[in-house]
Amino acid sequence: MAKKILIVDDEVHIKMLLEQTLEELEDEYDVELFTASDGEEGLAFIRGEHPDLVFLDIMMPKMNGYEVCRIVMEDEGLRDVKIILLTAKGQEVDRKQGLELGAKMYMTKPFDPDEILKVSKDMLGL
Amino acid sequence: MRSLSIFKKTGILAVVLFGVVALLTSALAAYMLHDRMVAEYVSKGTAIAQSIAGASQDILLNRDAATVQAMIDQYLEIEGVAYVFVRDADRIVVSHTFVPEMPARLATLAEPEDGVRVVGMTVESLGRVIDVGAPVLAGVAGYVHVGMSKELIMRYFWATVIRMQALLFVALLVCVGVLFVVTRRISRPLQQLTEYADRLASRDFTADIELTSRDEVGHLGRTMRAMARELARLFTDMESEVNKATGELREHMVYLSAIIDNLADGLLVVSPTGAVSVVNPAMREFFGLGDKDYSGFSAADVFPVEVSDLARAIRSCEGVIQSAEIPLAEGRIGMAVGSSIMVAAPVARCLGGVVLVRDVTREKALDQLKTDFISTVSHELRTPMTSILGFARLIGKKLDSAVLPALGDNPEARRVAVQVADNVDIIVTEARRLTDLINDVLDIAKMEAGKIVWHDRAVFMGDVMHQAADATRGLWSAKGIEVVIEMEDDLPPVRGDHSRLVQVLVNLISNAVKFAPRGPVTCRAHLDRADVLVSVADHGPGIPASAMDEIFDKFKQVGDTLTEKPSGTGLGLPICRQIVERHGGRIWVESEVGEGSVFFFTIPALVARAGTGDIDDACRAMLPEPDSAMLMRLPEERNLPPLILVVDDDPILGAYFTELFEGNGFRVMVAADGEQAVVMARDHMPSLITMDLMMPGMDGRTAIRCLRHNPFTRHIPVLVLSALSDTATPGCDLSLTKPVDDRRLVEVVRALLLRKDVRHSCLVLGDLDDVTVEGLTVFCPDDTTFCPPQRIWSHVERGFRGLVLIPAELAEGIDVDLLARVPGVTVIIMPARTGRGKTI
Structure with a gap:
């Protein structure tokens, strides 16, 4: 069964960057990429499709990343979804908050595409 | 009447004096008169007696009584003569002038034997008399006695005294009259002076007195007038001084109350009992109190509980200065500071407390704004940087993986493609620099704004140095420069934020590597008195003395920024300084141009070094x-x-x-x-x-x-x-x-x-020296705990979850399988070390 990666970011360019970076995985492995443009859309996708890995931006309209992360982690059925928080905020408080909510990782923008690839492979066990 | 009283006194004195003088004078005069008259009467009686004796010798001898009678009767006519009688030698009265008979007292009178004899006596019906007896023919013919009446003398005597007294009385009356007139003349000016003094006494300094006399009273008056003028002047001066002082005091009070009223901060003064005594307008505004006078009200009835609690804490002068954040009217926020009012002199006592409330709504908002700004800038800058950097790298990758192979052997196209790849690399490099700059700017902004959360704990500088060296490995290994760490044994830990101290050393090492053409870069740490002194020495171009202070300022780099392309952000050293100074340390550089530079920084040590005498x-x-x-x-x-x-x-x-x-x-x-x-x-x-x-x-x-x-x-x-x-x-x-x-x-x-066991995500068995540090920081980027092998289980029992790194030589003594089965614990056996190389 194909592994599903969801990218949730309101910034079109960041979404594109992540998509294009992760396309490499799609070519090599059995991986499917999905995107969402805000928190609500992302949450709806997670609930419907149960992706394996989610790149979740924190500052987003409608519902922020923390909120999405909290709801997902509180849901017994979704707890195994691995969430990587992406943020431009580098403050330690944010980092702590994200990890306390159950996110697996916290990545600060700007990030290195290679790092994204490496982390994704680790998380998906590829 | 004062004048009469003076007159009375002088009058009585005059009368008494006059009376004494009059009595003495009249007594003396009467006594002298009496004496003179007695003497005159004695001589007169003697003369009469001798004259009778002379004339009556024959007659007596002849016993012619009738003749004798006629003769003595003649003498009775003479003034003062009371009686005359003649006796014969046998003391028988021959004749006498008594009517009807001779008193018995005289009949027994002794006769003078030789010469005249004077005897004073009192005879009935005649009163007091002076008897002058004279013998006739030495007593042979008989004796003559002439009685001079002393009563007459007394009559003259008293008449003289009475006349004299009458005269003196008249004189006295005249004197008293004169005295009265004179006293009146003296007392009138005196009375005027008295009235004048009375008016002065009632502070009527407008009073004046007419002075014409040149005597003592006039002099006194003039003195008094001068005195009154002086008094008036003094009084006026004093009054104006008092007025001036009162005015100044009033002005000062107005000034003070104006200050209190115009304070931007709210002011509340409470008495030791908690009653409100002063509330300024700002305070009224802060709590929406209106214009009502709240003096004497209990602070708890007027103000919200936060303020009254503060007031209660300070009013009895027992506590220290207290402060609290309190909500104000209209949703504003205030910072209240309370302090006690103590007076030291003359007796130390507590006057209550003062609460000052400052409206910090704006400061709070600014503070929030600062936080928001940092956060926003960070977000707004980082997001586009992500795209730039990310896409540039993707382009580079795709050029390599897809475009270049597709170009085949077309040399022109390959040349262009390689150039594009180089250009993309430049974009990546510059984007990275920009990212570093953004990170540094935000770092320093956060530090300056106090937005950094510092995780202070005991930090071993050795860990810090190794971690920093490892973090910069990419830089120095690429350049072929060695980083040497030299550390004093037994170096005490410092208190500080581990990752921030690593940041300082990373900055210093990467600077050294960046500027030095050759290695090695040497990091040393040793104890310098109470501080741990860390130095990073390089063999770079050095820093001119003039720039040594500047380099720690923001955006300063050595060299001409127009001709020499700066590499780095210019913020590394300022950040280092911020971090070091925050830890209570100092950072500086010593350098010689062409020789190299040594950067030093100190961090106060947590405990004194062993064996230096500090330990008992x-x-x-x-x-x-x-x-x-x-x-x-x-x-x-x-x-x-x-x-x-x-x-x-x-x-x-x-x-x-x-x-x-x-x-x-x-x-x-x-x-x-x-x-x-x-x-x-x-x-x-x-x-x-x-x-x-x-x-x-x-x-x-x-x-x-x-x-x-x-x-x-x-x-x-x-x-x-x-x-x-x-x-x-x-x-x-x-x-x-x-x-x-x-x-x-x-x-x-x-x-x-918990902090000890949970925060440390890496547990390394053995001491730092037992472990090859190579690769350690890769596994343990943050907190690392070193523990003796026997302690591992107690750590695990107490909830340690994370990586346990075990040097191969220690692994035998530990049940590694059991350890690895503990959920959340990952065991890593490190290869046996080949040497105790501190150089990495």
Whole structure:
């Protein structure tokens, strides 16, 4: 069964960057990429499709990343979804908050595409 | 009437004096008159007696009584003569002038024998008389007696006295009259002066007096007038002085109350009983009080509970200055500061308290704005940077992986493609620089805004240096420069934020590597008095003396920025300075152009170095021997709850803490003094020590120094529980002031135990020197704990989850399989080390 990666970011360019970076995985492995443009859309996708890995931006309209992360982690059925928080905020408080909510990782923008690839492979066990 | 009283006094005096003089004068005159008249009467009587005696010799001898009678009758006519009688030699009265007969007293009168004899006597019907007796013919013919009436003399005497007295009385009357007139003339000006003085006494300085006389009274008047003028002047001066002072006082009061009224801060003064005494307009506005006068009201009735609580805390002058954030009217926020009002002189007493309330809504908003700004800038800059950097790298990658192979052998196209790839690399490099700059700018902005959360704990500089060296490995290994770490043995830890100190060293090492054409870069750390001194030396171009201070300023780099392309952000050193200064240290550089530079920084050491005399002999005696037979004595702690060592000299408190901690599931041991504590800590390795400071023998501070000095007890958290709240105790992890709330104490103990085990995500067995550090920082980017092999299970029991790194030579003594089965624990066996290389 194909592994599903969801990218949730309101910034079109960041979404594109992540998509294009992760396309490499799609070519090599059995991986499917999905995107969402805000928190609500992302949450709806997670609930419907149960992706394996989610790149979740924190500052987003409608519902922020923390909120999405909290709801997902509180849901017994979704707890195994691995969430990587992406943020431009580098403050330690944010980092702590994200990890306390159950996110697996916290990545600060700007990030290195290679790092994204490496982390994704680790998380998906590829 | 004053004048009459003077007159009366002088009058009485005059009358008395006059009377005495008159009486003495008249008495003297009367006495002299009486004397003279007696003498005259005696001589007159003598003359008469002798004349009769002369003329009557014959007659007597002849016994012619009738003739004698006729003769003596003649003499009776003479004034003053009272009687005349003649006796013969036989003392028989021949004739006499008595009618009808001679008094018996005279009949017995003795006769004078020789010459005239004068005798005073009183005779009935004649009164007092002077009898002058004279013999006739020596008594042969008989005797003649002439009686001179003394009554007559007395009559003259009294008449004289009465006349004289009458005259003197008249004279007295005249005198008194004159006296009256004179006194009146003297007393009138006196009375005027009196009236004048009366008016002066009633402070009527307009009064004046007419002075014409040149006598004493006039002089007195003039003196008085001068005095009155002087008085008036003094009085006026004084009045104007008083008026001036009052005016100044009033002005000062107005000034003060104007200041109070115009204070932008709200001011509330409460009396020691809690009554409101002063409320300024700003305070009224802050709490929407209106114009009502609240003097005397209880502060609790007028102000919200936050303010009245503050007022209560300070009004009796027992507390210290207190402050609190309080909500104001209209949703504003105030910062209230309360202090007591004490007067020192003349008697120290408490006048109540002052509460000042400052509207900090704006400051709060600004503060929030600053936070928001940092956060926004960080977001707004980083997001596009992500796209730039990310896409540039993707382009580069795709050029390599897809475009270049597709170009085949077309040399022109390949050349262009390679150029594009180079250009993309430039974009990546520059984007990275920009990212660094953004990070640095935000870092320094956060530090300056106080938005950094510092995680202070005991930090070993050796860890920091190794971690920094490793973090910069990419830089120096690419350039072929070696980084050497030299560290003094037994270097005490410092208190600080581990990752920030790593940041300082990373900055210094990367600077050194960046500027130096050749290696090595040497990092040294040693104890310099109370500080740990760290230096990073390079063989770079050096820094001119003129720039040595500047380089720590923001955006300053050595060299001409127009001709020499700066590399780096120019913010690395300013950030270093911020971090070092925040830790209470100092950063500077020593350099020689062409030779290289040495950057130094100091961080205050947590405990004094061993063997420098700072540790008591008692303490040194307890230190473990250099070979660590110590390790063998460590008891097995598996499956046991954490052990707490309670150090307190008070057995009651010791028992109390034992009960409290045991009740909360800990094991407890009690030590009664510092020495015992150090020994017990060494022998039993407690998980935590609670320490009293004031103890007999070795006190708490020394005990902490000993504990920190011993490598095996150094890591044990020490919680100081002391009645002294004066200064922080060096070397302790936390201090609480007695009396301690039970719940809080247990919470703090749990937090200390937890912090130690949970925050450290890496556990390395053995000491730093036993472990090859190579690769360590890759596994353990943050917190690393070193622990003796025997301690591993107690760490795990107490909830340690994370990486456990075990050097291969220690692995045999540990049940690695069991350890690896603990959920959340990952075991990594490190290859046997090949040498004790500190160089990495």
